[in-house]
Amino acid sequence: MSPLAAYPAVVVAAGIPVWIHGATPVMLLSLAAGALLWIAVTWRSLGSGLVGALSATAAYAIALWIEPAAGIVEALAFGASLLIVLQHTDFARRFHGAEVMPAIASAAFWRWFVTVMLAAGAIVALTAAVTFVTDGAPPAFRPLLTGIGAFLALGAAIAVFGRAR
Amino acid sequence: MSAKASPLVFVLAAVAAAALLGAVAVDRIELVIAAVPLLLFLVRVDARPPAGFALAHALSTDRTTEGDTVAVTITLTARTDLPCIEVLYRLPAMAELASGSNRRVLKLAEGESESWTLEVRFLARGHTRLGRFHYRAWDEAGLSAVEGRYEDLVQVKVYPAAVPIRYLPRPRRTRSSFGNHVSSKLGQGLEPGNLRPYASGDRLRQINWRASLRTGRLYVTEFHEERNADVVILLDTTADIGRQPDSSLDYCVKAAAALATGYLRHRDRVGLITYGGNIQWIRPRTGRRQIETLLEALLPASMAVNYSFQGLDLLPPRVLPPGALVIALSPLIDPRFTKVVANLAGRGFDVLLLALSPLELMKPFVRSSPLDDLAARLWTLNRRATLDALQDIGLPAVEVRPDQPFDAALAPLARAGRPRATRR
Incomplete structure (x- = not known):
C-alpha cells in the first residue's frame, strides 16, 4: 500500500458529497472529513480515520438528502475510496518501522x-435482477424467485457462520 | 493460540453500519451501495491465519567487545502458506540495531524459506542473551492475527573495550624475568648505564671507544637490564554512580581492561583484585591467556553492597606480591576503599590511585539549582581534601574525569617521571 493511492482517495471521499451538492453543512462536514482522513493517512491514526470516514458518510447522506439526482458510480467510488483510506491507514499503522516485502503491499x-x-459486479447484478423482477418477470415467477433468494441467503449465512466457528 | 481481530474490522463495520443507517434515514439506495465494498472486504476467505513455520538464528560470534557488532542471520521456513507474517527479533536492553532490520513482514509459500541478516551493536559489557522472537501471522486480508513468542537463546559475552594506552605508569620495582622495564641492575640490555674500566671477559663490542681514546685506557659501557614487573589492579566495586554503560564502575572496568592489556603487552605479570562485597582476585600471570582471564573476570563486575570492613592484609603473597605496582581504580565514594589503599601504601606497596570524578556522571540526573550546585562544590572540596591527605602520605593520586581520554589522565604520571625501577 502506498500513500500515493491513499491521498487521492481522501480527495475523492471528501469531494464526492460536495460534488453532489455544495451546501454549507455538506462543505463543512466534507472539509472536516478530508482533514481527519488526511491526518489518518499521514500519522497512521485509525481513530482519526474512523471519525473522518463517519463525517464523510454524514456529509454524503446530507448531500443525498438535499439532492435527489445522484448516481450509482459515485456511490461505489465513495465506498471504494473510504475502503482504501482505512485499509492503507491500518496497513501503515501495523507495519510502521518494519521492513515489508513488496509482495505484501501489492x-x-x-x-x-x-x-x-x-x-461493482454485485451491484450491477442486483440492479439487473431487481429490474428483471419488477419489469420483465411474469407475476407467477415472483414467489419462486423469492424462494431461491431466501435459500441462497440461508446457505451463505450457514457457510459464513460455520467457517467462523 | 487464538486469532485476534484487527481494529480495522470494527472500523469498517462501524462505517458500513453508519452508511446503512444513513440509507434508511434519508431513504437512498446510494448509501447501501457505498457500504457494499466495506462489507465485502469483511467477508474473509480464510478466517484463521496460518502459523506453520520454523524460526532459526545464527550469530557470527558469541564473543565481542563493547561497541562492536555481531551479525545475526535469521531464517524463516514456512511449513504452510504464510500470506503475511511479521517477525520481531527482540534486542536486549544494552544492544542496538547497527544495520538491517529486526522487524520484517514476509509472505512465503509452503516450503519456502527466507533469510536476512542484521547487525547488532552491544553498548555495555556483560553476559547478554539473544534469540527472543515475537511473531504475528496475519490472514490474507489482514483482518485477524495469531501472535506468539519463540525463544532460542544464545549467550553473547561482551567484553569491556580496552583502549590502547601510551603512557603506562612505570613500576618502581621489577622482577628477575625478562621484560620491557629498564631495571636499575646492570647487565645485558639496551639502555646505556655506567662506564667502567675494561676487565677480562668483557666483549669487544661493549668497549666505549670515545671514552677509551680520550683517557688512553679501555672503558666498557654497562647497560641496564630490561625486566618485567608485577602489576595488580585493584578495582573498587563498593559504589557505582551513573547508568550503564556510562556508570563510574563501567569507566573503571574499561580503565582496568586497558591497563591490564597494556601491561601484559609489556610482558608484565598482571593480577586483579575486586574489592566489594567479597574480595575476589586473579593471580598475577603473564601471557595472552591472562588477558582473556582478566577480561572474563571484569565482565560481570557490579556494585556489591557490604557493611563489613575487609582489609587486604590476609591476601597471600602470590595474589599480592611484595613490591608489586598496585593501581587502584575508584570513584572514592566509600571511605573503606580509601583506608585499604592507604594501608597498602603504608605496607610498602607501590600504590597509584586513579580517582574517577563522579560529578560529571551525576550531572544528567541532578537538576541545576543553587542548593545542588553548593552540594556539588562541597563534595568536590571533600574529595580534594581526601586526595590531598593521600598525597601527604606519599601516595600518588590522580583525579580522572570521565569526559577526558584515559590516556590523557595518565600522562601527568609519565611526565612527573616516576623513579627508575629497582630490582627486587
Whole structure:
C-alpha cells in the first residue's frame, strides 16, 4: 500500500458529497472529513480515520438528502475510496518501522481492487435482477424467485457462520 | 493460540453500519451501495491465519567487545502458506540495531524459506542473551492475527573495550624475568648505564671507544637490564554512580581492561583484585591467556553492597606480591576503599590511585539549582581534601574525569617521571 493511492482517495471521499451538492453543512462536514482522513493517512491514526470516514458518510447522506439526482458510480467510488483510506491507514499503522516485502503491499492493493470489482459486479447484478423482477418477470415467477433468494441467503449465512466457528 | 481481530474490522463495520443507517434515514439506495465494498472486504476467505513455520538464528560470534557488532542471520521456513507474517527479533536492553532490520513482514509459500541478516551493536559489557522472537501471522486480508513468542537463546559475552594506552605508569620495582622495564641492575640490555674500566671477559663490542681514546685506557659501557614487573589492579566495586554503560564502575572496568592489556603487552605479570562485597582476585600471570582471564573476570563486575570492613592484609603473597605496582581504580565514594589503599601504601606497596570524578556522571540526573550546585562544590572540596591527605602520605593520586581520554589522565604520571625501577 502506498500513500500515493491513499491521498487521492481522501480527495475523492471528501469531494464526492460536495460534488453532489455544495451546501454549507455538506462543505463543512466534507472539509472536516478530508482533514481527519488526511491526518489518518499521514500519522497512521485509525481513530482519526474512523471519525473522518463517519463525517464523510454524514456529509454524503446530507448531500443525498438535499439532492435527489445522484448516481450509482459515485456511490461505489465513495465506498471504494473510504475502503482504501482505512485499509492503507491500518496497513501503515501495523507495519510502521518494519521492513515489508513488496509482495505484501501489492497483495493488499490487489485485495482492495478485487473487492471493489466484486462490489461493482454485485451491484450491477442486483440492479439487473431487481429490474428483471419488477419489469420483465411474469407475476407467477415472483414467489419462486423469492424462494431461491431466501435459500441462497440461508446457505451463505450457514457457510459464513460455520467457517467462523 | 487464538486469532485476534484487527481494529480495522470494527472500523469498517462501524462505517458500513453508519452508511446503512444513513440509507434508511434519508431513504437512498446510494448509501447501501457505498457500504457494499466495506462489507465485502469483511467477508474473509480464510478466517484463521496460518502459523506453520520454523524460526532459526545464527550469530557470527558469541564473543565481542563493547561497541562492536555481531551479525545475526535469521531464517524463516514456512511449513504452510504464510500470506503475511511479521517477525520481531527482540534486542536486549544494552544492544542496538547497527544495520538491517529486526522487524520484517514476509509472505512465503509452503516450503519456502527466507533469510536476512542484521547487525547488532552491544553498548555495555556483560553476559547478554539473544534469540527472543515475537511473531504475528496475519490472514490474507489482514483482518485477524495469531501472535506468539519463540525463544532460542544464545549467550553473547561482551567484553569491556580496552583502549590502547601510551603512557603506562612505570613500576618502581621489577622482577628477575625478562621484560620491557629498564631495571636499575646492570647487565645485558639496551639502555646505556655506567662506564667502567675494561676487565677480562668483557666483549669487544661493549668497549666505549670515545671514552677509551680520550683517557688512553679501555672503558666498557654497562647497560641496564630490561625486566618485567608485577602489576595488580585493584578495582573498587563498593559504589557505582551513573547508568550503564556510562556508570563510574563501567569507566573503571574499561580503565582496568586497558591497563591490564597494556601491561601484559609489556610482558608484565598482571593480577586483579575486586574489592566489594567479597574480595575476589586473579593471580598475577603473564601471557595472552591472562588477558582473556582478566577480561572474563571484569565482565560481570557490579556494585556489591557490604557493611563489613575487609582489609587486604590476609591476601597471600602470590595474589599480592611484595613490591608489586598496585593501581587502584575508584570513584572514592566509600571511605573503606580509601583506608585499604592507604594501608597498602603504608605496607610498602607501590600504590597509584586513579580517582574517577563522579560529578560529571551525576550531572544528567541532578537538576541545576543553587542548593545542588553548593552540594556539588562541597563534595568536590571533600574529595580534594581526601586526595590531598593521600598525597601527604606519599601516595600518588590522580583525579580522572570521565569526559577526558584515559590516556590523557595518565600522562601527568609519565611526565612527573616516576623513579627508575629497582630490582627486587
